[in-house]
Amino acid sequence: MERRFEGKTIVITGAAGGIGRSTAERFAQEGASVVAVDLPGSGLEDTVALVEAAGASALAVPADVSRSSDVERYVQAARARFGGIDCFFNNAGIEGWIGPTTQYPEEMFDKVIAVNLKGVFLGIKHVVPAMLERGSGAIVNTASIAGLTGTPSIFAYGASKHAVVGMTKSAALEFGPLGIRTNAICPSPIETRMMRALERGINPDEPEQVHQQMAAGNPMGRYGEPGEVAALVAFLCSSEASYLNGGIYPIDGGRMAR
């Protein structure tokens, strides 16, 4: 494995989840110090153990990305422990409610927007000043293929991920001239807790059948693995991606090629 992030620090939100944890491990293997952010009680200690097992330093910061004071706290913690932030994987997200839009609970709509949209905004708002201190930085926001096409059964989720795509483009234009690149990734179904929850939401009696159908509907006949997403995030944060800014990258086995 290359060590493209020796001496660098990455902040990862949703770091206790499938994609976030795998990305933490990947960056650790490539030499980065990792600030792992997730909700209290989410299992951040397992992410820290993986990072340390790879020989890297880790700092766990339990925080809610939708709360401004929590976001300021994780940024401050990163600066205090590692002296700054080089890379930011703005990744925490929730699937919300699954079902007909006319029955979508209003409180859940607000919650999905708070985590998936406002959380990404607050992350950019507070991480960028820390990156400016170093004169450079790379941000990767996690959108979804639901940020590229309509997804009627997860209405708020689709709205929030379209917003992540929009925020990525605006941030790229505003911060690109200042040395900070911002890109977004758009995964199709990936083997994590979130997909298990969606499968159960679509068919509580036979979630495995939903899994099989969705996998079969992908040109590659399967879901993606968290490690495959982590590899893309690492590339986008690396100096090899030095001219990539404002890009929206599907990682979907070809699903969006239809």
Ligand SMILES: NC(=O)c1ccc[n+]([C@@H]2O[C@H](COP(=O)([O-])OP(=O)(O)OC[C@H]3O[C@@H](n4cnc5c(N)ncnc54)[C@H](O)[C@@H]3O)[C@@H](O)[C@H]2O)c1
């Ligand atoms: N798994 C997929 O198929 C898929 C596809 C497209 C996009 N995504 C996106 O990838 C990202 C990661 O999801 P995942 O698949 O790893 O799912 P996951 O549920 O395993 O991980 C999400 C993590 O975010 C954390 N989180 C939720 N609310 C939070 C909050 N308010 N503050 C801090 N942390 C919070 C959760 O605790 C969890 O650890 C999400 O943004 C998701 O929307 C996932």
